[in-house]
Amino acid sequence: MPTEETKSRGAAASVTVRPFQIRGRFLTAFAFRVESTELDAAFYEALDAQLSEMPELLRDAPIILDMDKAPELAEPDAIKGLVAQLRERDFLVFGVQNASAPQLAVAREAGLIPVKVGRDAPMPEQKPSRSRKVDRLLPPDNKLIAAPVRSGQTVYAERGDLTIVGPVSSGAEIVASGSIHVYGPLRGRAIAGAHGDETARIFCQSLDAELLAIAGLYRTSESIQDELRQRSVQVVLNNDRLDVEAFG
Numbered sequence: 001m002p003t004e005e006t007k008s009r010g011a012a013a014s015v016t017v018r019p020f021q022i023r024g025r026f027l028t029a030f031a032f033r034v035e036s037t038e039l040d041a042a043f044y045e046a047l048d049a050q051l052s053e054m055p056e057l058l059r060d061a062p063i064i065l066d067m068d069k070a071p072e073l074a075e076p077d078a079i080k081g082l083v084a085q086l087r088e089r090d091f092l093v094f095g096v097q098n099a100s101a102p103q104l105a106v107a108r109e110a111g112l113i114p115v116k117v118g119r120d121a122p123m124p125e126q127k128p129s130r131s132r133k134v135d136r137l138l139p140p141d142n143k144l145i146a147a148p149v150r151s152g153q154t155v156y157a158e159r160g161d162l163t164i165v166g167p168v169s170s171g172a173e174i175v176a177s178g179s180i181h182v183y184g185p186l187r188g189r190a191i192a193g194a195h196g197d198e199t200a201r202i203f204c205q206s207l208d209a210e211l212l213a214i215a216g217l218y219r220t221s222e223s224i225q226d227e228l229r230q231r232s233v234q235v236v237l238n239n240d241r242l243d244v245e246a247f248g
Contacts, residue, residue: 033066068098202235
């Protein structure tokens with residue numbers, strides 16, 4: 001006759017431990033927005049010229065193909081050729097957004113998935129509920145880091161502003177759904193408005209960033225004027241343009 005001890009052992013032995021986990025992850029991806037239907041030699045020459053100014057920034061970077069400005073581009077060979085050309089340049093093209101039905105069909109054939117991100121992905125309409133009213137009353141989940149952010153580190157404020165008291169090293173990445181404040185030198189990447197908030201801003205005491213981005217629009221180090229470097233600045237989004245403004 002089985003004892004209570006043997007019963008408990010048998011129950012424990014029947015428990016199955018899953019050999020995997022499915023977890024959410026924040027992914028910083030670049031959008032490659034096509035603004036011409038003429039994907040000819042001149043198009044790729046202009047692309048190579050741009051890449052020569054920032055050879056390391058987009059190498060092996062996740063890329064989303066944005067068709068918002070090229071609705072007429074529907075030739076299958078042109079779209080597939082563009083994806084192939086980008087991949088030859090070490091772009092990790094994995095998705096497409098703002099595509100028409102014909103464009104999406106071709107993109108799927110090229111191995112791309114439809115992606116809705118940032119300001120291009122309006123939230124669906126939902127009826128008001130008690131829980132949604134409570135959500136709106138919750139304060140932003142702002143994050144304060146009182147330590148240096150070192151190369152290779154990523155700090156993410158998912159629902160609010162991010163404040164760093166200390167330097168942000170080259171090779172580090174700081175991301176916030178709201179604004180970013182850096183009380184120290186900013187040498188890495190700063191991405192504000194990560195969920196599409198166009199009112200977000202970036203503030204830092206000393207600018208020497210590798211990348212500045214707000215709501216999907218970005219500027220690289222090469223596009224920052226010398227007179228703004230190592231200055232106390234704010235970065236704002238104005239009419240689809242990132243402006244860097246010095247204080248004082």
